[in-house]
Amino acid sequence: MPYFAKYKTKDGYKWLFQMPTTVDPLSGKKKRTSFRGYETKREAQKAAQMIKEQLDKGTYGNDKITYREAYASWWDIHQRTLKPSTRDKSEDVFRSRILPHFDKLRIKDIDRDYCQAVVDKWREELTESTAKDYKGHASQVFKYAMSRDWIFKNPMQFAVVEKKDENTLADDDSENENFWDSEQFLEFQDTASKEMEYQDYVMFYVMGSSGLRKGEMLTLKWDDIDFENKIINVRRTLYFKNKKDILQKTKTGASLRSAPMTNDEIEVLNKWRTLQKERFLKLGIQYKKVVYVVCRDNLRPLRLAHPNEKLNKFLKHHPDLPSITVHGFRHTFASALYEAGVSVKTAQKFLGHTRMETTMNIYTHVAKTIKVSEADKYENHMKMLKQNR
Incomplete structure (x- = not known):
């Protein structure tokens, strides 16, 4: 009143x-x-x-609504559609990158030029894909404001994210090869099986042989593995928040998939199941309580940082192997699929990519690297012929 x-x-x-x-x-x-x-x-x-x-x-008060007020109204609805990990990441993007630029500006006063200036600022500091991601986030608020008749056009729609020079992109790709070819992966297996704890070796072996993401590997249960049909059913992933393990469905609908297994992989997993059973019997834990393929002594999933720590330690002692990230094991699997002549469509299903473009990008990068490698072999061969003349 x-x-x-x-x-x-x-x-x-x-x-x-x-x-x-x-x-x-x-x-x-x-x-x-x-x-x-x-x-x-x-x-x-x-x-x-x-x-x-x-x-x-x-x-x-439509003419007085600020970007922050529009964001708050939109976020109250939008956040309900997101998984916890995606929600936290998206909220952090707005808090740290978007709201500082728009915050208290009246949404009707924000024009194309201002949006372009913000996008240019992001592009100066970030990669092209990240700048596009931030642009997409910010644009959703403007679209929501349009649906509420607070504005009539989306000024962010017309902002352009600058592309890098093609030569620069090629150089970046060659310097950041985040995968091993089949020979390098075999070299890793030979060494890691002897030097790593067997559980850690199994963890990396499965990621590199079946293309599982880190969170998918850490939540893989023995019941997910169909040894008879040589299939791993990928159903969930891991997310940590406030020191708690949060299991959630896989990244996308396409991520819910069946990944192939090799006979060697089955042999490694069977050996690990025997060793794991012995390990928990020594700890006085009934093996029927063990759910996860890899886990801590308290039966909980390993920390998300665990694979990173183990891989970094291994690579530090083996500088002869190219340095890759944990996610690089997934690309290593994609590399093996390419070398084996597996079609892009099939590889997309195995990897759980929503868009074929994502798989194509990996295949294209692998193809470039292999071509360079083969060219080097040819050059060395010609040098040897000259020396022997």
């Missing part, structure tokens, strides 16, 4: 009223707005009634 009051000015008495008109996007509490300067109480009451009608229709 509006609150009416009479107040004194140098020109005599006037009337004001206060009423809730907006909601604070941070606290969620209603904010009261004061309206002053009315000659009579009746005039103030009439104005209050008009504002109430606008509030009821949802048309009040």
